[in-house]
Amino acid sequence: MAVFYSTIGSLTLKVEYNYSSQHINENTSLVSYSVSLETAYGHWNKQNISQLTINIDGRQIYTGIHNFDLRGVNSFVLKKGTYTVNHNNDGTKLSDIYVTFNTDTTRIMNFSVRGNLSLPKIPRASTLGDVTGVLGKQMTLSIQSSSNSFVHNLEYKFGEIEGTIARGIATNVQWTPSIELANQIPNALSGKGLIWVNTYQNSKLVGTKQVNLVLSVPDSMVPTFNNITLIDSHSKANTLLPENIFIKGISNIKATVTDAIGVYGSKINSYRIEILNKVSNMTTTNGGTLGLMDYTGTHKLKATITDSRGRTASKIIDIVVLDYFSPVFSFRAERSKTDVKQIDTYRHIRIAPLMVNGVQRNHIQVSFKYKLSTESTYKDDINSTVNNIIEQVGFHQRLINSLRADKAYTLVMTVSDAFSTASSEILLNSEKVVMSYAKEGIGIGKVWEHGSIDSAEAIYAFDKQIQHHKLTENNGSIKESNKSINDIRETGFYFVKKDNPANSPFYGLLSVFHTGGKEAMQNYQTYDGARQFSRCSNYSTGEWSNWIELSTSVKKPWISSGVSNIFYKLDGNTMHVRGYVKSTSSGVVKIGAVPSQYVPQNLMFVVAEWNSFGDRNVHLQVDGTGTMSLLNVLSNMEYSFNISWGI
Template identity: 35%
Template sequence: MATSGTVGTLSGSWGSTYRVTWSLVSQNIANNTSTIRLTSTFHTTNTTKIASTYSNFVTDGTVMYSGAYSKSGAGNIFSKTKDITVSHNADGTFPGRSVSFSTNDYIMGNKSGSGTISGVTTIPRSSSISSISGSSLGSSVTVNISRASTSFTHKVEYSFAGSSYTTATSSAATSATFTPSLSLANHIPNATSGTLTVRVTTYSGSTQIGNAVTKTQTLSLPGSVLPTLSGVTLTRVDNGVPSSWGVYVQGYSKVTATIAGASGIYGSSISGYSLSGAGYRSSSNSLTTGVLNSTGTFSFSGYVTDSRGRSSSSMTSAQFVVYEYFPPSISVSAQRCTSDGTISSSG
């Protein structure tokens, strides 16, 4: 990139020239502008005395010299300067600046010219996000920043799945690390991953430089984020058995199994159930068996599935026992006997 150059030159009589050059004086990073100095020089190589009754030299709309002059010997007749401020493009590059100049002089004659100031050093602008590392909500995420000037600082913000932005830091240099809360999963009740958007705003002191830049990263929910249930409850159905017995009886009793306390997590809802035990299975949160015809110890297991498609861990009820049962019976027989009780067909 350039810091100086020549705009243009006009030539006149007796080895005279009118030349306009430019040089970079300073740059304002905050305002994205450059101060450029235009130098207008009238020079002659003639060694004799020269004089003019009238002269007028104009550069960039400004009269650099007007009036009579005289000089003996070669050299500069005059050299004048003018500072101009030029705004750079949004990305900090120089847009180019056209400069016109003219003479109306005894030696130079009535002439005009123009030229362009170009290639001025680019002004550092918005930093960029070079990379984002991190894959899960609830775990650390690191943002790496490529900055155009070592004096720049950055405000780092993040949003997950359309949430409002949260500020991670307002003074990052080249990186920032933060941990997006698991509670942000409330914004993805039907998915196991979502999009993290990181926004970086560049500052020079307290002045914002350019526009904020963004970059995205997909973050997943940890495998530990699952729906829950408090357990499976069992209710005895006596079905004719005296309730005072307080037991399950073979051939009579039934049981109702119910999933209790099912709950989604971080915004998810329960979308499915699974109950199984004692030879029965149901996709609802409750089932009642038929008559329990087998004896022994039985149990029920329950699962729930949430709107993210994740299932809870197994929950097993307390065991229940079905007892064997034989109805009471009586057996009667009759035979002839004598008066003393001796069996006799003629008794």
């Protein structure tokens, strides 16, 4: 109880303020108060004109007119009663009482008394700290209860899912959030929710507290896939070799991840399939190809999938890349010493040994054809296939057909393996004689067939052997060939198209210099002279090096993009675009196009707006088709640019 006084002269106003009881569910307390006058001398006012006012916590709870008579007594009670006080949300309360009294007697006395009373704290709704946990993993929720008489119900909401954690618990509870809640966050590693702590006393709700809930998916929650399927996009290689074995320079692996699925609502967002440590052999398309391989041996192929949560799953398998080179061969032919009409051939052949588990998967196929040297039509002869060997050295084989002794023939041997074909021809002279005469000419060491002088051996002039190798056609023009450039090693000048380094659909000029063994040098020039290339082959293996493009000093002209004042040109491996545009409207302005083969990808460049402030840029876009556009331009503005990119 609290007692407060105010004294004027011999008269005292006494205020008693007392706590009575509390109501927990309502968060209120019942207080009592008593206002009285005390004196040792008689004071009175019997006219009911003395004003009494009582305020509790700033609220007037009573005002009224009183009389009082202290004659013969020491104390006179003016007013007493009870009042319900509301507590703060945390259950605390410092209650204030303020009383005023005007005696309105001959000697007017105005009393005022102010005081306060600290009320017992009322237990409030229990609390719980913010909760962070992992789906599928048990956690302990510790409730901070204000009273031993409280019980609690815990509810939660996560995404669209609501549920009950526990009912009727006092303090702690063990909770394992269901792994199925991961379906509510298919695109994130964690999500936010809410937990409500409902506090009860005697089955009546005291209050509710809301706390934050953060749940994350476990580390083990990753997407899955079944296997990596590899198919060689080169049909012959795919048929010839078992799975996961490929051929250098021939195979182009088509890689597919099978049965890739997300987990608990996630989706597969991306794929990456690569040969480890080989940056050029990679695809981000499921079912895409990895590109040709320029190496051999055992290598690791890795497939990785990524789901919408950013989680990944990977598998690694081994692949084997076998070495390969085109068939290398030579041959000679001579007439039989016992029957000059019979032709004996002797050949040396070596092919790439595609060995798998001790079994040679490559094969040699040899065929011969012949014609009279003065004619153009060939006739077929031997056609044979040899399996399980990689080399023939000095192998003897006689032609099936007999060839006239008095005629010279052109003999062609063609060698094929599983992937390549190459041919070589020689001249088979007629039967040897010292000299023969004909109306049109003389034969030296052979029967005459054509020309003024038809010699079976080398011809000397001034004690020196003349040049017998044919570098050009008889009329001096270069030789036209339909062979692959890769198969031309004989010194000479050629007009060729197949497998040219410029990837041109037109014929170009090829110079070949054979230096001995399997070594040769090639120089290639496009027909317009704009591009030149050079390479050489290995002396021992005959394997060609990569082409090197030689720079030229020819100044190339600018070409119109199809729009006025916009031009482009290709300089080596660099594309240049320059131009000037004055816009007539805002938005997108098309500025023509460049050939699509010179656009390696979608491109975007920054172009400054031509104004006195220099404070605004727009973007120049080049899409995959070569179409160029200026984006977000303003009307009646000028734009000048000179951009370039590598191809």
